[in-house]
Amino acid sequence: MSIPTTPPGHGVLRTGRHSLLWHRRSATVGMALAAMLLLSLVFCLTSGDLGMGEALAALLGRGDEMQTLLVRELRLPRLLAGLLSGAALGAAGCLMQTLARNRLATPGMVGIDNGATAFAVASIVAVPTTLAPSALALSGAATAAALTFVLAAGAGARGYRFIVVGLGIGALFGAATNLMLARADIDAANAAYPWTVGSLNARPALAVWLLAGGLALGLPLAKLLARALMLMRFSDSVAIGLGVRLSAMRAATLALSVALTGLAVAVAGPVGLVALIAPEVARYLGGRHGVPVLNAALAGALLTLLADWLGRTLLAPVEIPVGIVMAVIGAPYLLWIILRQPAGRQP
Amino acid sequence: MTSISPSTTAPLETRALSMAYGERSIIEGLNLRLPAGQVTAIVGPNGCGKSTLLAGLARLQKPSGGAVLLDGKAIGSLPTREVARRLALLPQDASAPEGLTVAELIRFGRQPHQGLFQQWSENDQRIIESALRAADLVELAERPLESMSGGQRQRAWIAMAIAQDTPLLLLDEPTSALDLGHQIEVFELIRQLAEAGKTIVMVVHDLSSACRYADHLVAMKDGRLLAEGAPSQVVTAGLVEALYGVCCTLMSDPLSGTPVIVGASRARRHEAAGT
Numbered sequence: 166m167s168i169p170t171t172p173p174g175h176g177v178l179r180t181g182r183h184s185l186l187w188h189r190r191s192a193t194v195g196m197a198l199a200a201m202l203l204l205s206l207v208f209c210l211t212s213g214d215l216g217m218g219e220a221l222a223a224l225l226g227r228g229d230e231m232q233t234l235l236v237r238e239l240r241l242p243r244l245l246a247g248l249l250s251g252a253a254l255g256a257a258g259c260l261m262q263t264l265a266r267n268r269l270a271t272p273g274m275v276g277i278d279n280g281a282t283a284f285a286v287a288s289i290v291a292v293p294t295t296l297a298p299s300a301l302a303l304s305g306a307a308t309a310a311a312l313t314f315v316l317a318a319g320a321g322a323r324g325y326r327f328i329v330v331g332l333g334i335g336a337l338f339g340a341a342t343n344l345m346l347a348r349a350d351i352d353a354a355n356a357a358y359p360w361t362v363g364s365l366n367a368r369p370a371l372a373v374w375l376l377a378g379g380l381a382l383g384l385p386l387a388k389l390l391a392r393a394l395m396l397m398r399f400s401d402s403v404a405i406g407l408g409v410r411l412s413a414m415r416a417a418t419l420a421l422s423v424a425l426t427g428l429a430v431a432v433a434g435p436v437g438l439v440a441l442i443a444p445e446v447a448r449y450l451g452g453r454h455g456v457p458v459l460n461a462a463l464a465g466a467l468l469t470l471l472a473d474w475l476g477r478t479l480l481a482p483v484e485i486p487v488g489i490v491m492a493v494i495g496a497p498y499l500l501w502i503i504l505r506q507p508a509g510r511q512p
Numbered sequence: 513m514t515s516i517s518p519s520t521t522a523p524l525e526t527r528a529l530s531m532a533y534g535e536r537s538i539i540e541g542l543n544l545r546l547p548a549g550q551v552t553a554i555v556g557p558n559g560c561g562k563s564t565l566l567a568g569l570a571r572l573q574k575p576s577g578g579a580v581l582l583d584g585k586a587i588g589s590l591p592t593r594e595v596a597r598r599l600a601l602l603p604q605d606a607s608a609p610e611g612l613t614v615a616e617l618i619r620f621g622r623q624p625h626q627g628l629f630q631q632w633s634e635n636d637q638r639i640i641e642s643a644l645r646a647a648d649l650v651e652l653a654e655r656p657l658e659s660m661s662g663g664q665r666q667r668a669w670i671a672m673a674i675a676q677d678t679p680l681l682l683l684d685e686p687t688s689a690l691d692l693g694h695q696i697e698v699f700e701l702i703r704q705l706a707e708a709g710k711t712i713v714m715v716v717h718d719l720s721s722a723c724r725y726a727d728h729l730v731a732m733k734d735g736r737l738l739a740e741g742a743p744s745q746v747v748t749a750g751l752v753e754a755l756y757g758v759c760c761t762l763m764s765d766p767l768s769g770t771p772v773i774v775g776a777s778r779a780r781r782h783e784a785a786g787t
Contacts, residue, residue, distance in 0.1 A: 172615065172632070173615070177632050182630065184631050184632045185631050185632075392623065395620075396623065398609040401572075402572050402606070403603060403606050405592065406602075407596055407624060408597070408624040409592070
C-alpha cells in the first residue's frame with residue numbers, strides 16, 4: 166500500500182515554508198452552514214410583505230420610514246442578538262466539552278447559565294441597582310464559573326467532579342432565582358421573566374455590541390487554541406509529551422468558554438441548550454475529526470435563528486421565547502443523538 | 513549483547529533529584545546519567561519509584577528537589593514544545609480519542625515540529641512514512657486504533673513517538689499488558705530504534721526482559737539507586753534478593769548470554785536482609 170502525499174480527507178495549501186492543512190469534510194460543512202445562515206438571515210429580514218429590494222433599501226436607510234423602522238430597529242437587532250448569542254454559546258459549549266472530556270459538560274450544565282440568570286433576576290426584583298441586568302448576568306456567569314472551578318479543585322478540573330459540582334452550583338442559583346421570583350410582586354416578576362427562559366425580544370444594544378466584540382476576539386483565539394484542544398483529547402501525559410502547556414491551555418480554554426457564555430447569556434438569557442446541541446450537530450455533520458469550534462459556532466447561530474423564528478411564527482401573534490423553543494425541539498433531538506451512539510464516547 | 517561502558521555524553525541526567533507526592537517522598541537525592549545511544553532499563557519492585565522517576569525525566573511531574581538535565585539544561589526551564597522536539601514519551605496510560613486511525617495517531621507525533629503556518633511539510637510526510645515502516649504498520653495505516661490487537665496498538669503508539677523524531681525516547685512499561693509474542697515484538701522494535709541511534713529509557717517490570725533487551729540497568733528500591741551498569745555485571749543473586757526479597761539462582765541465557773532468573777522463592781532471611 167502506498168502512502169498518499171497528504172493525509173486522507175485533507176487538503177493542503179503550500180507556499181514556500183508555509184503550509185495550511187484542512188479537513189475537507191469539516192470545511193464543506195462550515196461553508197454549507199454559513200450559506201444556510203445567510204439564507205435564513207435574508208429570509209427573516211424579508212418575511213411578511215417586505216420584498217428583497219425593499220428590505221435592502223430599508224437596511225441602508227433608504228426605504229420609507231415605516232420599513233426602515235421595521236428592519237433597522239426591530240428585525241436586525243433581534244437577528245443579530247440571536248445569531249451572535251447562538252454562535253457564542255455553540256463555541257463555548259464545544260470548548261468546555263473538550264476541556265472536561267465529556268459531552269454533557271456544557272456551560273449551561275455546569276451552572277453558568279443559572280448563575281447569570283440569578284444575578285439578572287436579583288437586579289430586577291430583589292436588589293434594585295443602577296446596573297443593567299445584562300451586566301449582572303455577566304458577573305453572575307463569572308461567579309458561577311469561579312465557584313464551580315474552585316470547588317472542583319482547580320486546574321485539574323475535569324470529568325465527573327467538575328460536572329457534579331457544576332450541577333450543584335446550578336441548582337443552588339436556580340433555587341435562589343425561584344425564591345426571589347416567589348417573593349417579588351407580580352410586576353417585578355413579569356419584568357424578570359424573560360431572564361428566566363431566554364428571549365431575543367428587545368435586547369439591550371450595549372450587550373449585543375459587547376457580545377460582537379467578544380466573538381470577534383474569541384473565535385480567532387479559539388482557532389489558535391485548536392491544536393492544543395485536539396491534543397487535550399488524549400490522556401494528559403500524552404498531551405504534555407507532545408509539548409502542550411496543559412494547565413495554561415486549560416485555563417485559557419475555560420476562560421474563553423466562560424467569557425463567551427457570559428456575554429451570550431447577558432444578551433439572550435439562559436438559552437444554554439444551544440451549547441449542548443450545536444457541537445453535536447457540528448460533529449454529526451463534520452465527522453469525528455478534531456474539535457469543531459467554528460462549525461459549532463455556525464450551527465449555534467443557525468439553530469438560535471431558527472428557534473426564534475419558530476417562536477415568533479408558530480403561535481403568532483403570541484410569541485414563544487427562544488429558550489422555550491430551543492428546549493422543545495432541542496431536547497428530543499439531543500436524546501436521539503445520544504441514544505444512537507454508544508454511551509460514554511468522548512467529544 | 514556486548515556490555516559497553518557508559519559513554520561520557522549523557523543527554524539526560526539527574527542531579528540530586530527528589531520527587532514527592534505531597535508530603536510523601538518517593539525519590540530522594542538520585543544521581544543518574546543515562547548513556548547516549550543505549551537502552552536503559554529502570555527496574556525495581558512495585559512502589560520503588562521507577563514510574564515516578566520516569567515522570568520526572570519526562571517533565572510530567574516537577575521535582576521536589578534537585579533537577580533533571582536535558583542536554584545539560586534544567587528540563588523545567590526549557591519550553592515544553594522545545595523539550596518535545598528532543599524527547600518523546602510513551603506513558604503507561606496513553607489513550608487517544610475514539611475513531612482515530614493509526615496514521616492519524618502517528619501524525620500527531622509531528623505536532624511539536626509544526627506551527628500555525630507550518631501545518632504539513634514534505635518532511636512530515638517522509639518521517640511519517642518511515643515511522644510506519646519502522647513499526648511495520650504500513651498495511652494497517654488506515655485501520656482505526658480500537659480494531660487492533662494490543663501489540664499492534666502499542667507499536668502504533670511507539671510509531672507516534674518515532675514520528676516525533678527525537679534523539680531520546682522514554683517508555684513507561686511498554687509491554688505491561690501484552691502477551692509473550694507481543695512483548696517480544698515491542699522489545700525488538702525498541703532494540704531496532706536503539707541500533708538506529710536513539711537513546712532509550714524504559715521502565716520494565718520483568719527483570720529477565722530488562723537483562724535481555726537493555727544495555728544499561730538502573731535498579732531502584734525505596735526511591736534509591738541500588739545498582740547501575742551492564743545487566744551481566746550488576747545482576748547477581750544478591751541484587752535480586754535485595755530488590756524483590758526472593759532467593760534465586762542466576763543462569764546465563766544460552767543464546768543471548770544475559771542473566772536469567774530461575775528457581776525464585778521467598779527469601780527466608782528476608783527481614784535480616786531488609787534491614
